[in-house]
Amino acid sequence: MSAFEDLGVLPEIIQAVEELDWTLPTPIQAEAIPLILGGGDVLAAAETGSGKTGAFALPILQITYETLNNKAVVNIPIEEKKQDEQEQESASVKWNLNDRDKDLAIDGLVCQSRSPDWSGVRATKGISSGKYYYEATVRDEGLCRVGWALKKSTRNIGTDKFSWGYGGTGKKSTESKFVDYGKPFGTNDVIGCYIDFDQEIMGFTKNGENFGTAFQFNSKLGIFYPALLLKNAEMGFNFGESPMKHQLSGFKPLSEAELLEESNVVVPTTTNNDKKKNNNNKKQQKQQEQNDNSSNINKKRTPLSLIIEPTRELADQTYSAILNFSKYLLEPKIEVSLCIGGFDTKRSAGSADGDIVIGTPGRLESLVKEGAIDLTNIKFFVLDEADQLIDENLAIVNFIYNKLPINNLQVLFFSATLHSPKVVKFCEQITKNPTWVDLKGKDFIPDLITHAYVKADPEAMQPLWRDSGNPLRMKTDGVHNQDVKEFGKLKTDEQKSEAIKLLKAQLLLKVIKSFNMDQAIIFARTRLDCDHVYEFLNAAGGRLNDKALEGDYPCAVLHSDKATNVRKENLEKFKSGEIKFLICTDVAARGIDVRGLPFVINYTLPDNFEDYIHRVGRVGRADRIGLAVSIIGAHQEKVWYHINCRNKGKGCFNTDLVEQRGCCIWYDEPSLFQPMLENLGPVELNAEFKLPEHLAESKFGNFKDRNAKKHLEYQPHTEQLKSRVIELAHLEETIQVDFLSLPKRVLSKVDSMST
Numbered sequence: 127m128s129a130f131e132d133l134g135v136l137p138e139i140i141q142a143v144e145e146l147d148w149t150l151p152t153p154i155q156a157e158a159i160p161l162i163l164g165g166g167d168v169l170a171a172a173e174t175g176s177g178k179t180g181a182f183a184l185p186i187l188q189i190t191y192e193t194l195n196n197k198a199v200v201n202i203p204i205e206e207k208k209q210d211e212q213e214q215e216s217a218s219v220k221w222n223l224n225d226r227d228k229d230l231a232i233d234g235l236v237c238q239s240r241s242p243d244w245s246g247v248r249a250t251k252g253i254s255s256g257k258y259y260y261e262a263t264v265r266d267e268g269l270c271r272v273g274w275a276l277k278k279s280t281r282n283i284g285t286d287k288f289s290w291g292y293g294g295t296g297k298k299s300t301e302s303k304f305v306d307y308g309k310p311f312g313t314n315d316v317i318g319c320y321i322d323f324d325q326e327i328m329g330f331t332k333n334g335e336n337f338g339t340a341f342q343f344n345s346k347l348g349i350f351y352p353a354l355l356l357k358n359a360e361m362g363f364n365f366g367e368s369p370m371k372h373q374l375s376g377f378k379p380l381s382e383a384e385l386l387e388e389s390n391v392v393v394p395t396t397t398n399n400d401k402k403k404n405n406n407n408k409k410q411q412k413q414q415e416q417n418d419n420s421s422n423i424n425k426k427r428t429p430l431s432l433i434i435e436p437t438r439e440l441a442d443q444t445y446s447a448i449l450n451f452s453k454y455l456l457e458p459k460i461e462v463s464l465c466i467g468g469f470d471t472k473r474s475a476g477s478a479d480g481d482i483v484i485g486t487p488g489r490l491e492s493l494v495k496e497g498a499i500d501l502t503n504i505k506f507f508v509l510d511e512a513d514q515l516i517d518e519n520l521a522i523v524n525f526i527y528n529k530l531p532i533n534n535l536q537v538l539f540f541s542a543t544l545h546s547p548k549v550v551k552f553c554e555q556i557t558k559n560p561t562w563v564d565l566k567g568k569d570f571i572p573d574l575i576t577h578a579y580v581k582a583d584p585e586a587m588q589p590l591w592r593d594s595g596n597p598l599r600m601k602t603d604g605v606h607n608q609d610v611k612e613f614g615k616l617k618t619d620e621q622k623s624e625a626i627k628l629l630k631a632q633l634l635l636k637v638i639k640s641f642n643m644d645q646a647i648i649f650a651r652t653r654l655d656c657d658h659v660y661e662f663l664n665a666a667g668g669r670l671n672d673k674a675l676e677g678d679y680p681c682a683v684l685h686s687d688k689a690t691n692v693r694k695e696n697l698e699k700f701k702s703g704e705i706k707f708l709i710c711t712d713v714a715a716r717g718i719d720v721r722g723l724p725f726v727i728n729y730t731l732p733d734n735f736e737d738y739i740h741r742v743g744r745v746g747r748a749d750r751i752g753l754a755v756s757i758i759g760a761h762q763e764k765v766w767y768h769i770n771c772r773n774k775g776k777g778c779f780n781t782d783l784v785e786q787r788g789c790c791i792w793y794d795e796p797s798l799f800q801p802m803l804e805n806l807g808p809v810e811l812n813a814e815f816k817l818p819e820h821l822a823e824s825k826f827g828n829f830k831d832r833n834a835k836k837h838l839e840y841q842p843h844t845e846q847l848k849s850r851v852i853e854l855a856h857l858e859e860t861i862q863v864d865f866l867s868l869p870k871r872v873l874s875k876v877d878s879m880s881t
């Protein structure tokens with residue numbers, strides 16, 4: 127049995143992941159999948175590259191599929207469930223399993239529908255005389271309508287002349303005439319339904335408040351059954367087997383009535399299944415939608431899951447992963463929408479109304495504002511890289527969250543770094559008793575990653591950067607165009623700063639060459655820096671005057687100035703190996719998954735420890751080893767910081783410091799590197815820009831291939847076993863020779879015994 131099966135994952139999903147060579151779930155998947163399938167809010171912190179995408183995507187897909195297929199399980203806490211079962215056992219009025227719409231789940235006296243369509247049910251028995259009362263409690267908000275119906279009505283109560291209902295939006299209805307009545311109701315409200323055959327009236331109460339007669343009816347019509355209609359909601363019932371919360375005086379609990387049951391009645395058309403056949407019904411359905419204020423967006427599907435990703439690349443990656451995981455989930459096929467800036471919204475079937483919607487904050491915000499996404503049925507709200515979303519897009523996340531149905535919502539937070547007080551506070555605000563899955567503690571980094579650094583020390587490394595005739599001279603950011611005309615003895619901070627900028631590019635080449643890097647992500651601080659590194663590597667790769675200078679460095683840039691399709695194309699080329707070096711800002715720091723990538727270079731350090739974790743987490747993924755090399759300026763560098771800049775840096779030459787209303791800061795890499803030094807024990811590359819001997823030879827050897835590690839690990843092992851294996855081979859030979867030299871009669875006896 128596959129371990130994914132043990133977690134309750136559907137065979138169709140297992141088939142898809144097995145094709146990706148996922149035979150066993152990763153630890154985060156093993157922990158989170160059952161929790162999500164079980165129905166709770168989950169906050170999951172696990173190291174980079176540990177399979178978090180699958181941890182939320184697989185259960186979401188599964189529940190979405192089951193919901194669409196009406197296999198949704200009613201998630202009722204065990205204790206409540208037992209009680210409900212006992213009540214149902216003894217209840218004389220029950221919900222009729224044979225007289226319900228397929229999307230309506232019945233669990234004792236609890237009914238639930240997770241469908242975006244209306245689903246109805248009638249009780250097994252009804253009444254035709256007396257004055258009776260029953261109660262319905264809203265357990266999970268959505269749209270509900272309760273009341274009475276004859277057998278000859280449809281299950282869509284309130285839409286024909288044989289059924290009468292009162293809905294959560296504060297309207298009563300029969301024959302599809304929706305009229306204001308009483309008050310709206312929602313979660314935990316107790317609705318009393320009463321009927322008086324003497325007066326031929328029926329009415330409703332809310333938490334004991336009687337709203338008076340809702341309908342007059344003809345008592346000769348037949349047997350009146352309790353009836354219910356739900357849309358993505360849950361209600362619990364009491365027909366009188368336990369004490370009523372607000373028993374209406376003059377009325378008796380329904381269970382005390384002489385209960386009647388019609389036999390041989392043909393169950394009329396259902397609410398949803400026969401919509402196509404029943405145009406009339408369809409019209410009523412539409413009117414009902416409008417009356418219930420649900421949504422005026424008439425779409426094929428209403429999304430059940432909303433996944434927010436911080437960047438377009440991540441959203442696209444998750445979109446592709448989900449399409450892949452869902453390829454064997456057919457009938458119905460799950461529709462997945464990708465909503466990111468720069469692209470037309472796309473879905474496997476064409477528009478922004480998939481069952482699962484994945485998007486970036488800005489794009490989703492506009493779609494919600496335009497009313498282009500119907501959020502009324504959202505069941506899953508997922509924040510991937512949650513801490514980044516909360517840090518950078520809290521207002522948008524809040525805006526979207528406030529549009530979601532609060533009840534019946536599962537909130538999932540995933541990241542490698544989920545522990546900052548701001549994030550924890552927000553998590554607590556929007557989740558209900560969440561389960562923390564914290565596999566490795568705070569900000570854990572996989573031990574498959576080796577952290578190394580080289581100090582860019584312009585004094586000690588003068589020959590590397592001073593040669594002004596070097597055709598491979600880095601173009602710097604221009605901050606020192608005015609204050610560094612010559613370097614002299616490197617006295618001023620500005621001179622050192624500019625020298626570091628020249629030096630870093632040379633060190634980058636040294637590092638690439640010394641590790642024979644054939645694929646790496648290079649992180650730089652700004653878009654401008656990325657562009658300059660790109661030009662530099664291109665020049666080094668021989669595209670300067672068509673002359674090969676250093677080697678071949680096919681590279682591309684990934685930052686927010688690039689058009690989305692260019693970013694996507696560059697990333698895809700990098701993933702396919704066509705491009706060897708991807709130079710990016712932190713836009714690619716999180717989540718981007720490049721199979722087997724061995725190297726990350728921090729050309730500039732990020733300004734916080736969390737981002738460092740995410741950046742280096744591009745390697746050491748899915749059990750593969752990786753090396754992260756940081757090039758650290760030995761002094762502060764003065765760099766652009768256009769935080770207050772009107773033009774966001776375009777055409778800006780204000781080199782004053784931010785404190786002086788300028789656009790520069792002193793970037794202090796030696797200090798920024800302290801937390802990494804303290805927490806990760808990075809090693810300094812030696813004079814040949816290589817790892818210290820003990821690391822290079824023993825632990826990791828060749829970073830390019832995980833198998834190299836295996837080889838290194840297994841080699842001593844096979845050496846140890848070698849003599850034993852030889853000994854065993856000799857023994858076997860001796861035994862065989864001995865056996866063959868046995869007397870013939872013994873041999874034939876052995877022969878006959880073995881046949």
Ligand SMILES: Nc1ncnc2c1ncn2[C@@H]1O[C@H](COP(=O)(O)OP(=O)(O)OP(=O)(O)O)[C@@H](O)[C@H]1O
Pocket residue numbers: 146147148149150151152155172173174175176177178179180541542716717718719721743744747748
């Ligand atoms: N059960 C599994 N078995 C084998 N490989 C897996 C499994 N789950 C995920 N992977 C692979 O591991 C890699 C990392 O997965 P994923 O991108 O989901 O990591 P992550 O935890 O989200 O990382 P990050 O924090 O960087 O976003 C992917 O290449 C994925 O295909």
